[in-house]
Ligand SMILES: Nc1ncnc2c1ncn2[C@@H]1O[C@H](COP(=O)(O)OP(=O)(O)OP(=O)(O)O)[C@@H](O)[C@H]1O
């Protein structure tokens with residue numbers, strides 16, 4: 001396909017998958033010019049894609065979009081965490097990175113050098129940790145350091161093509177990570193992909209991030225998708241130490257004021273410092289009448305893990321961050337069950 005933004009790795013032109021019926025196969029017409037034949041093939045490829053997209057509703061039980069109003073609040077980290085947490089509980093999970101201009105999910109999962117396999121016009125996802133199936137625009141870029149500049153319609157066309165051409169197979173849940181903001185991408189996906197369960201909104205406790213998450217909640221309403229809830233990321237930072245048993249110790253907190261903690265009988269103490277503030281996600285959720293899905297701690301290991309390609313859930317499966325992700329997933333699943341049955345509120 002001449003104007004296709006996705007170039008297939010095997011160098012093939014777009015053919016669609018093996019046609020299942022004569023209705024989706026471009027009829028050979030010896031009198032047609034090469035241009036007409038190409039146009040006809042393109043139209044039939046589009047038809048096949050539409051057919052495949054309509055089947056996705058049955059093949060993928062749940063589809064969750066992860067959004068945030070503000071950039072850098074941890075959407076991609078949370079998307080990967082939700083996918084891994086679900087997968088380690090035995091679910092079949094897919095993860096789709098829609099961030100075309102800054103796709104970083106492959107790096108977070110240590111999959112940067114992976115290549116997509118394309119057969120019969122279908123793109124096969126790369127298999128990540130715990131068997132998650134990963135699709136990212138990054139896999140299609142020859143040079144990850146070169147910025148991708150696609151004008152609106154081409155970018156949105158690429159997303160639709162992406163959705164229709166991936167051979168996910170049967171999945172319990174597909175997690176979709178987006179660039180920040182309420183731009184065209186989530187709108188396009190919500191219009192192209194059938195049966196989306198809803199939107200998970202990621203925020204940090206700062207006022208400015210919370211303000212933006214309100215926009216995301218309203219955006220979900222505008223595109224008629226349920227808001228499954230708000231996740232507060234980088235919530236609090238826990239420090240630990242030892243001192244004289246059964247005494248009170250004092251540390252200087254982020255606001256410059258002393259905070260006290262009690263040591264136990266073996267002298268251990270721990271304190272959770274609210275680096276940015278605390279409880280903002282829960283209060284924003286309550287104020288906007290959407291569920292609060294939980295708080296994820298500020299964890300320097302998350303940054304290291306993102307850079308090294310080993311997510312915290314993999315590096316420390318029983319650590320505080322992994323446990324917090326499991327709690328968020330539990331609440332997301334309650335919301336999904338609630339949206340198809342009696343409503344359950346967590347706040
Ligand atoms: N809970 C956390 N504790 C510490 N660092 C975190 C946490 N969550 C995310 N980070 C770090 O914050 C940075 C931004 O995270 P991430 O890329 O997931 O954000 P994003 O919202 O997807 O960004 P963008 O808007 O650019 O897509 C990364 O360096 C990541 O490692």
Ligand SMILES: [Mg+2]
Pocket residue numbers: 075076077099104178179
């Ligand atoms: Mg991101």
